Amino acid sequence: MTNKVKDIWDAVKSETGGSGFRRVDVEHILDFYAGVDPLSRFTLLLITKENPGVDLELQSVKIHTVLREDGRWSLLFILEQPDLFELFRLFCEDLISSSRQCMDKSKGLSFVLARLVSWRLLFERGNLGLLTESQVRGLSGELLHLKTLIEIIGAPAAIQSWKGPDRADQDFQFEKLAWEVKTVWPSINEVIIASEKQLDYTHRELQLVVVQLGNGTENTVNGFTLNQLVNDVRKLLKSDFETYSSFENSLLKSGYSTLPDYDSQVMILYSIIHYNVVAGFPCIRPQDLASGLSSVKYKLNLNNCTPFQI
Secondary structure, three states: OEOOHHHHHHHHHHHHOOOEEEEOEOOOOOEEEEEEOOOOOEEEEEEEOOOOOOOEEEOOEEEEEEEOOOOOEEEEEEEOOHHHHHHHHHHHHHHHHHHHHOOOHHHHHHHHHHHHHHHHHHHHHOOOOOOOHHHHHHHHHHHHHHHHHHHHHOHHHHHHHEOHHHOOOOOEEOOOEEEEEEEEOOOOOEEEEOOOOOOOOOOOEEEEEEEEEEEOOOOOOOOEOHHHHHHHHHHHOOOOHHHHHHHHHHHHHOOOOOOHHHHHOOEEEEEEEEEEEOOOOOOOOHHHOOOOOOOOOEEEEHHHHHHHEO
16 A cells, blocks of 8 residues: 655645654565654655665755664654745655665665765755756657667667766767757757767767657547656656666656646657758767867857758
C-alpha cells in the first residue's frame, strides 16, 4: 500500500497530536517512513543497514544520521523552514518515487545520497519553480534526440553523452562526435547560437539537430507532454538502475521534477532535421574572432544551411 508523504504527515498531526512515523510503502524495496518528530517538524526517515555518514544542513532542511538500538541506521530529512514546505514535499516524494526502480536494496542508499547532491542546488536556490515554456520545449527536444540515441547505441552510452544539463558547449558529446540540439516552432527558420563554441567542429565531428515542435491539445493525435516524454525514457532504462540514476540526476540539473503542471503543455513533433557542421557551414568559431572578443551570440538562418542537411 502506498501513502503520499503529505497524507501521512497530516494523519500523524491529526491523530496523534504529537510525533510519530508510518511506513510510506510496504512494497517499496527501501524502508522509507514519513512522520513528525518531537519538535513537530515534518520528517522523512530512511532506515538502512549501512552508516549513511551524512550530517549537514541545507537551506531549510537538516539531514541527520542516528544509530538505532537494533544496529541499523536512521537517515533523517527534517524540514526546519516551514515556508519551504512545498519544495520539501517534492524532495521527499522524489526520493521515494525515483528509487522505486532500484531492484538491489544494497544500492539504495548510494542512490539516495547521489540524488541528494542533485537536490542540494535547488535547496540553495530556495525553490524549484516551473520551467518556462521555452525551457520545456528545449528539454523536450533534447529528450527526443536522447531517445533516438538510446535506440541506436544503447542506453548507457546515450545517457553518458547527454551534457546539456551540465551546460556543456554541445548538448551531446562523445570524444569524436557531438550534437547540438535546437528546438523551434514549425514556422521559424532561424535558431539562436549561444556562443562561438557551440558550433565549433575543430576537435570533433558535429551535427546541428533542429527539432520542430508545434502546440497541441489534450485531444491531439500523437500529441505528448514533457512528463510523458520523460516517462518514455524512464521505461527504456528500467533494466539498468545505474543508467536510470544518472538520467534522473540529469533531469534535476535541468530543473525538472515530475509536476502535474507539465501535463497541460501538449506538443506535436513536426520534424527533426540534421545538418553536418563542417567547413563552409555558416557559423562563428573561436578562431574566427579578433583577439579580445568572446561570448558571441548570434542568429543562424536555417535557409542558408540547406546544402549541409543530412
